[in-house]
Each structure stands twice: as C-alpha cells, then as structure tokens.
Amino acid sequence: MTRPAPRRTALAAAASLALAALLAAAVPAAASSSAAPSAAVLAAPDIPIANVKTHLTQLQSIATANGGNRAHGKAGYKASIDYVKAKLDAAGFTTALQTFTSSGATGYNLIADWPGGDTSQVLMSGSHLDSVTAGPGINDNGSGSAAILETALAVSRAAFQPAKHLRFAWWxxxxxxxxxxxxxxNQLATADRAKIAGYLNFDMIGSPNPGYFVYDDDPTIEQTFKDYYAGISIPTEIETxxxxxxxxxxxxSAGIPVGGLFSGADYTKTAAQAQKWGGTSGQAFDRCYHASCDTSANINDTALDRSSDAIAYAVWSLSAATTPPPTGTVFENTTDVAVPDNGAAVTSSVAVAGxxxxxxxxxKVGVDIKHxxxxxxxxxxxxxxxxxxxxxxxxxxxSADNVIATYTVNASSExxxxxxxxxxxxxxxxDTGYIDSWKLTF
Structure with missing residues (x-):
C-alpha cells in the first residue's frame, strides 16, 4: 500500500472512537471464527490457510535471495511474477504479462483469465505484488497476492463455471x-472498461494486530463482504x-464498481477495536508497515484465513449471476400531444426494452402536462x-395550472x-393544454 496522506484530525479520530464504542457495545467482544457460518457462506469453498502460507513462504524466499525485497525494478519482483504465473499456467489460466516503464525500470502486471463466463461481464480481483525496497513485503502485499492466487487455484480445482468471466491481476x-x-x-478501450462489472482489491489482509475493514464503494460488493463476516459473527468497519x-x-476513477478488504496499516488500534477484534490497543495494526520486519513472521494467521475465505465467498457470489441492469434508467417521451377540450382521451407512448x-x-412516473x-x-x-x-x-x-408531478406506482405484476x-x-x-413530456424511471 502506498504511503498515506496526513493523518485524520483529532476530531475525526474522536468520532471514529465514539462510533467504534457504540458498535462494540452491540457486538460480543472478540467474536470467534468458529461461529457457524450461514448457508450462503458455505456455498463458497474454504481456502486452505496452509496453501496461502506456502505462497508467502515462497515470496519470503524470493526476497531473501534477491537483496531482501521484491520491489519494482528489482530481481525479486520479477521472480515473484514468475512464481505466480507458473502456478496459474499449470492450473489452466490464460496468462499475459503487461510491461510498462516507471522510474527508468521495466515493470510488470500479470493478468490471468479463467476460460468461460460472459466476457461482457468481467469480475476482476487484484492485488499489488511489489514490496517497498526496505523489506520483503509479506503483509504488504504478499498477503493479498497469495490469497487471490490461492482463490484462483480453487477456481481451477473446482472447475468453476461462473456466469461472469473471472479475471485476476497482480500489479x-x-x-x-x-x-x-x-x-x-488507461490502456483499456472504452468498450473494454464497460465490460468490467466489478473490481475487488486486496491490499494488506494479514496484519499482525488486525482489524476487519470493508471498502464502502460499490454497495453490492460492500454488502457481499459484510454478509460473509456477519455469517461468521465478525463485526466490520468501513475502511478509511x-x-x-x-x-x-x-x-x-474510470467509473468501474470497486470494493475490497483491508486489515490495517500504520494507524493505531483503538480500545474499542481491540475489544471487539482482540489484539492490542494503542499499537499499530501493522508495526512493520513499509519496514524490513515485514517478513513471514509479520502475519496474523487468523486474519489471513478469514480474509482469504471472504475473497472466495465474494468471487463465487458476485460471479454467480450476470449483473442486473442498472437502476435509475429513464425512458422518456418529449413529443407534445394536444389534449382536446372536453374531448376523448389521448395517449403518449414510451417503449421500454433491455x-x-x-x-x-x-x-416512478414523471408527468409534465401544461393545462x-x-x-x-x-x-x-x-x-x-x-x-x-x-x-x-x-x-x-x-383551478391551478399544469400537472407537474412524480407518481409512484406498484407495477410489480407487470x-x-x-x-x-x-x-x-x-x-x-x-380549458386546453397538452402533454409536454413524461418519463418512467426503472
């Protein structure tokens, strides 16, 4: 994760603490992950934490063998990309390396597509694979990278055939x-951007003093993650x-729906957060953020396990059906239709399709009649x-003029x-008048 902007003000921090305290009062402290998950949660596969940890061990070994990091432009980063790509190629994914230049060095994105699904409805999951130069970056962001790798491999093991097309990326x-x-x-054509139904991001999901934060961007994606954690009795907070x-x-920024998970970086865990999540208040969620101690020892296995399973739940749930048409679509007729004085009824038509x-x-029926x-x-x-x-x-x-109003109709039987x-x-x-315009909002 990139270095943050200046910290929140004291007032904002106090507000967050007050909100956390209210939430803590409503939720049992340190809820156990052994709580029985809902039937919906059980529909997705369990992601073996041992497998995720194996990937992290490999990323640690790569960093150790290449100057202690996996940073952009360094040998450790290219070796990390090669490791992930080999796993995906063997599992039946179609992979592609995208190259770019930054700070005078060649950079690599790895894109992996699972065959099948509606390619006009792409569900994409991504994590950055590079570390800072100071350390191996096992939580930031080996954790997210390893979790989506193992989720992709679970897709292959299950021979999953979702309605949407699945794409995974390592940045x-x-x-x-x-x-x-x-x-x-920026390289995507406008038409290709429109095909991405959602992008899920996972950056730091195994912090050693973890929180459970959910991005508050796309409402459907946000609710999907909240549903997972509710199913295992883990309270969440909005990621800020x-x-x-x-x-x-x-x-x-490109208008694509986004969402994701986060377990915390260098902000300090409050007493209320420690009460509901466990861990140590007054300490950072990750004291090794952007430091040499961000090694394989800098991972909370419980947080990594829960986050990995949440990723699989979201991938399975959000790809299971094609995206419904967007709400708020307006169908309108703006052609004037004269209304005869004390005469026969007239009509104006709107064709709804798609x-x-x-x-x-x-x-919603919006009416503008001049009379x-x-x-x-x-x-x-x-x-x-x-x-x-x-x-x-x-x-x-x-006796007033005009009918300019919006009516609400229960048309659910139509x-x-x-x-x-x-x-x-x-x-x-x-008296005379005319239909100026009218519209339906679905």
Whole structure:
C-alpha cells in the first residue's frame, strides 16, 4: 500500500472512537471464527490457510535471495511474477504479462483469465505484488497476492463455471503510486472498461494486530463482504485508512464498481477495536508497515484465513449471476400531444426494452402536462398489457395550472419490457393544454 496522506484530525479520530464504542457495545467482544457460518457462506469453498502460507513462504524466499525485497525494478519482483504465473499456467489460466516503464525500470502486471463466463461481464480481483525496497513485503502485499492466487487455484480445482468471466491481476509498482494498475486501466478501450462489472482489491489482509475493514464503494460488493463476516459473527468497519491509496483507485476513477478488504496499516488500534477484534490497543495494526520486519513472521494467521475465505465467498457470489441492469434508467417521451377540450382521451407512448423480469414496485412516473385548469384532467398509466393505474382524478375545485408531478406506482405484476402509455383526458369545457413530456424511471 502506498504511503498515506496526513493523518485524520483529532476530531475525526474522536468520532471514529465514539462510533467504534457504540458498535462494540452491540457486538460480543472478540467474536470467534468458529461461529457457524450461514448457508450462503458455505456455498463458497474454504481456502486452505496452509496453501496461502506456502505462497508467502515462497515470496519470503524470493526476497531473501534477491537483496531482501521484491520491489519494482528489482530481481525479486520479477521472480515473484514468475512464481505466480507458473502456478496459474499449470492450473489452466490464460496468462499475459503487461510491461510498462516507471522510474527508468521495466515493470510488470500479470493478468490471468479463467476460460468461460460472459466476457461482457468481467469480475476482476487484484492485488499489488511489489514490496517497498526496505523489506520483503509479506503483509504488504504478499498477503493479498497469495490469497487471490490461492482463490484462483480453487477456481481451477473446482472447475468453476461462473456466469461472469473471472479475471485476476497482480500489479507492479503500486508502491510508487499505483503505476501498474493505472497503466492497465488507461490502456483499456472504452468498450473494454464497460465490460468490467466489478473490481475487488486486496491490499494488506494479514496484519499482525488486525482489524476487519470493508471498502464502502460499490454497495453490492460492500454488502457481499459484510454478509460473509456477519455469517461468521465478525463485526466490520468501513475502511478509511487506505482509501484511494491502493489499486482500486484507478478503476474507481474510470467509473468501474470497486470494493475490497483491508486489515490495517500504520494507524493505531483503538480500545474499542481491540475489544471487539482482540489484539492490542494503542499499537499499530501493522508495526512493520513499509519496514524490513515485514517478513513471514509479520502475519496474523487468523486474519489471513478469514480474509482469504471472504475473497472466495465474494468471487463465487458476485460471479454467480450476470449483473442486473442498472437502476435509475429513464425512458422518456418529449413529443407534445394536444389534449382536446372536453374531448376523448389521448395517449403518449414510451417503449421500454433491455430490462429483465417485472417492473418495480416503486415505479416512478414523471408527468409534465401544461393545462390552464388541471382540475379537468384525469391521468392514467397504461401498462404494456393494457392494465390501467390511476395517477390523478379530476377535481372541479382545482383551478391551478399544469400537472407537474412524480407518481409512484406498484407495477410489480407487470412485465417491464413493452410499450407503456400515459393516458390523459379533459372531462370539462373551456380549458386546453397538452402533454409536454413524461418519463418512467426503472
């Protein structure tokens, strides 16, 4: 993880402590990971902590053999990439090395695709593989790199066939300012960016004095991780320490939904956090952050195990079905339709396409009707099958101009796709008007 911006103010820290205290009062202290997980959690495979630790042992050996680090531009980084790539190639992934230049040295991103799934709906998981020059970087970020490697290998062992296409990435030069991930995102064509349904980032997930932090970016991804931890009775907090400091930032800037996990860096664990998570208050989550002591001894096995299983849960859950169409889509007709004085009803049509299933129970109908006496008007929404939903009745005492309003209709029994109509009738004499525009918001 890159070096942080200045620390939060004392006021913000006090607010965080107060919130943590409230949460601690509501949750049993130091909840055990032995709590029975929910049925949803059991749907994903358990990631063997021994396997994740084996990868970390290899990354430690690589650093030891190459000057004590795995930093960008150093032999230890390229050896780390080669180790991960060999594992993925043997497991049946399609891998590619992407090269870039930073600080006068060649950098490498490793991209691994699992065959199958809808390539217009890509679920991507990533971690930076480089360390700082000061040390081997086993928590920062061997931990995230090893966990997603073992998750990818679990995909292979299970011969998993998700609805979405799965892609895994190991980034170079994150410690220099997310250079590798920025390069990857910037090289993507606009159409290819649009195919990434979500990016999950894992940077420092085995901190020795751990917390359980969840990114508060995309709501669906955030809730998926929260659901996992709730299933094993572990309280979480929103991640603030590293926001914008890791490889999710370039994806988020490009409009791609992001989320992830974090176990803490050099901020200090509060008493309330120690009460609910265990560990030592008044000490950093990782006292070896960006230091030579970030070795294989600088890992909390319980945090690494829980985080690895949470990653698998998210990959399985979020890739199991294609992404539903985005909410908030507007279908509108802006063509004027005259409303005859004391005459027959008229209609204006909106064609809805590309939706799945039925219309929502809170379908928003925005109406803009210009009229000199709105009490004369009766307004209905007509569903594609002809069913009518009354939006407005006539009212002889309502002499104001115009009908400009948004109505909420329970249209959950109606198919979403089809031709919807706004029907307007003037039932009294002497006033005129027209439908200016109307819209449906799904």
């Amino acid at each position: 170079g030069a994150e410690e220099l300012g997310m250079v590798g991930s920025k390069y990857y995102v 320490e590293g926001d914008g400091r890791s490889d999710h930032a370039p994806f988020k 939706r799945t299933g039925n219309a929502p129970s809170t379908l 000199t006496y709105r009490g004369d008007l009766v307004v209905d929404l007509l569903a594609p099958d002809g069913s009518a939903y009354r939006l407005k009745n006539s009212s002889s005492g309502d 198919a979403a796709n089809g031709t919807w109509k706004l029907r307007v009738q003037d039932i009294a004499a002497q």
